[in-house]
Amino acid sequence: MSEFSLDLSEDQLQIQKWVHDFAEDVIRPAAHEWDEREETPWPIIEEAARIGLYSFDFMTQCFFDPGGLMMPIANEELAWGDAGIGLAIFGSALGLAGIVANGTPEQLGEWGPQCFGTPEKIQMAAFAVSEPDAGSDVSSLRTRAVYDQAKDEWVINGTKTWITNGGIADIHVVVAAVDPELGSRGQASFIVPPGTPGLSAGQKFKKMGIRASHTGEVILDDVRVPGHCLLGGKEKLDAKMARAREGKKSNSQAAMATFEATRPSVGAQALGISRAAYEYALDYAKERKAFGRLIIENQGIAFKLADMKMRIDASRLLVWRAAWMGRTGKPFVAGEGSMSKLYAGETAVWVTEQAIQIMGGYGYIREHPVERWHRDSKIYTIFEGTSEIQRLIIARAVSGIHIK
């Protein structure tokens, strides 16, 4: 048994510095512009692809990092640069996570690289679960997938909403109901390959924050995909549904398996925003004078900064623990993945609000980035499971009672 240590490995330290430098030199200076333009920052994604940061290879290195911390470390640094641009770069990883969680090694080998493409031909991926009438309640998806045995094809119909990279992605990983009566146990994930007829982009949403990240509707109208696009394969799905019909327990739910794996990384993005706002507010408080003294000399300001730093560090510890548990196969007995995302998300909203308060009027105007960080932070209590849903997961895990 190795000694307990929070020291990062050489590899992790190197990646942390590499991503941080990119965030500082390329992302930060462009953040305001892309927030205002509310468009996908293609030149920045191209630059990230050119240095290998936007690539299947780098994502695989993060996914398979032995201690599991490389993914949250990279996410924290990117979001420190800018959460919207960070998500434009890391959004494809959510689609990839859907493949890693539910696909076979052959499917990962075939579709994984296509989630990113090459620096010459960049591709994107999306993970599409949410629907207009099914957000938190993923068991009630209306999108249907019906098997056409004669052609060995799946026919998918439905509408997905609020999908990161939705409609502009090349690879859409779509979760659909095969047997709606079985709820989430009757669902499966499908790859919709690039250029498949019937898949089209619906509206692009205008948002409060993370505006450089594309969020859109995906319309699936008689979309036909080959049988091998069912992640995990038909045999596995048939066996899972048979077990569900017999009332037996199951350990695999298509959407949930993906979210468990991605929550600590999403928490890490929130952490990156918190850290950015804290650092900015700390510097400001050490320069701004009121009543003839620096504002940090007032306990009212200094104690805020102390609490901000403490909550940020607590967020990081929860994120790292969950990422390590996920990677090393420790079961989440108390909803530790949910805890990490819940705490880091709520901390980001709180810390960015404190940062605005510390900066007074300057905090509220667009000349400074803290108002943007506050707008960006709010999504972290909503997507990948709202704060309420995370509390539900934790409460159910610790109590053993199916709390509603």
Ligand SMILES: Cc1cc2nc3c(=O)[nH]c(=O)nc-3n(C[C@H](O)[C@H](O)[C@H](O)COP(=O)(O)OP(=O)(O)OC[C@H]3O[C@@H](n4cnc5c(N)ncnc54)[C@H](O)[C@@H]3O)c2cc1C
């Ligand atoms: C910018 C953005 C990007 C997104 N990206 C993606 C994506 O890439 N892929 C994807 O599939 N989805 C994505 N989503 C969707 C997101 O995951 C959902 O919005 C989220 O899960 C909440 O669902 P909902 O909006 O339908 O809220 P609802 O489920 O309608 O919830 C409304 C409110 O009721 C509360 N609530 C619901 N049920 C309970 C309960 N049992 N107990 C207590 N409170 C409850 C919720 O917490 C919330 O406060 C994205 C959303 C946004 C805004």
